[in-house]
Structures are given as structure tokens and as C-alpha cells.
Amino acid sequence: MAPIENRPPWIDRLTRLINRSxxxxxxxxxxxxxxxxxxxxxxWLIVAAPVFQEVLGGEDDxxxxxxxxxxxxxxxLRAMTVKTVSAASICQQCxxxxxxxxxxxxxxxxxxxxxxxxxxxxxxxxxxxxxLGFEIRDLPKGSAQ
Numbered sequence: 001m002a003p004i005e006n007r008p009p010w011i012d013r014l015t016r017l018i019n020r021s022x023x024x025x026x027x028x029x030x031x032x033x034x035x036x037x038x039x040x041x042x043x044w045l046i047v048a049a050p051v052f053q054e055v056l057g058g059e060d061d062x063x064x065x066x067x068x069x070x071x072x073x074x075x076x077l078r079a080m081t082v083k084t085v086s087a088a089s090i091c092q093q094c095x096x097x098x099x100x101x102x103x104x105x106x107x108x109x110x111x112x113x114x115x116x117x118x119x120x121x122x123x124x125x126x127x128x129x130x131x132l133g134f135e136i137r138d139l140p141k142g143s144a145q
Contacts, residue, residue, distance in 0.1 A: 011046070014046065014113075015035075017079055018033055019031065019033075022069055022071055023070045025067060026067040027067060028127070029127050030051075031050055032049050032050075032123070033046065043111060045114070046111055046113045046114070047113075049118075049119055049120050050068075050069060050118065051066065052064050052119050052127075053125060053127040053136075054127070054128050055129050056130045057130065057131040057132035066119050071100065076113075079106065080105060080106045081105040083103045083104040083105075085101070086100075086101045097118040097119070097120060100114075101113070102115075126138065127139060
């Protein structure tokens with residue numbers, strides 16, 4: 001299953017809906033959303049996850065952190081035709097993070113939405129929490145983490 005370079009417009013609409021449902025508990029630019037089409041079962045896999053951040057300045061300078069959140073699923077559930085809703089714990093074979101898993105249809109497209117409750121292990125740092133400039137910045141392109 002490979003990520004799709006040119007995502008269909010409905011995935012961008014779903015991504016905006018996911019971002020509107022995501023309420024961070026602190027400084028954060030948002031969540032990461034990826035999409036891939038699974039040809040084995042003709043279903044889209046959409047993964048939303050919090051991102052790793054690096055602190056710049058202050059006593060936590062250089063630490064890798066992530067910001068807690070609440071995912072308010074009701075708006076998303078109203079926009080979908082839901083088949084199943086489940087929760088998954090960390091599992092070596094199937095889930096590297098605890099997650100809320102929603103299967104169903106969005107705008108006629110079959111999908112499995114996985115909302116990870118922690119950043120995906122091994123994912124890169126993508127934001128800088130600049131405590132000196134009081135801002136959140138995307139990590140510059142090409143930066144190695």
C-alpha cells in the first residue's frame with residue numbers, strides 16, 4: 001500500500017474535517033493525516049496522528065515532545081456512513097499506537113480511518129515549539145531528525 005501523491009479532492013475535505021475535530025491541549029500546528037489506497041480490499045486507509053515536536057529555548061531546549069489532544073468524533077461520525085467503530089491498544093502485529101478505528105464510507109468511498117492516540121513510533125519531528133519567539137513552526141524541508 002503506497003501513499004497517493006495526487007490525493008482525490010474528497011480526501012482533502014476529509015482532512016479538513018479531521019483537523020476541525022482535533023483539539024490540541026497546547027502549542028501545536030495540528031495533526032498529520034496520510035492516505036493510501038489498499039488494492040487488496042478496495043478501501044482507503046486514512047491515518048491521523050499527533051506529530052513529534054522539538055522544543056527550542058527554555059529549560060526543555062532540544063527535547064522531543066508531542067501535544068496531547070481530544071478528538072471530537074461526533075462531527076466526523078455525522079459526515080460518514082459508519083459500519084464499525086472500535087478502539088485498538090498497542091499490538092505488535094497490527095497497531096504501533098493505541099487508536100480509534102472507524103470503518104465506513106465518506107462521500108461514497110470505502111475507508112478505514114485510524115486516529116492514533118500517540119505519534120507513530122519512528123515518525124520524524126515535524127514542528128518546532130519556539131519558546132523564545134512564542135510560535136509554532138514547521139521544521140524546514142530537508143532537515144534531518
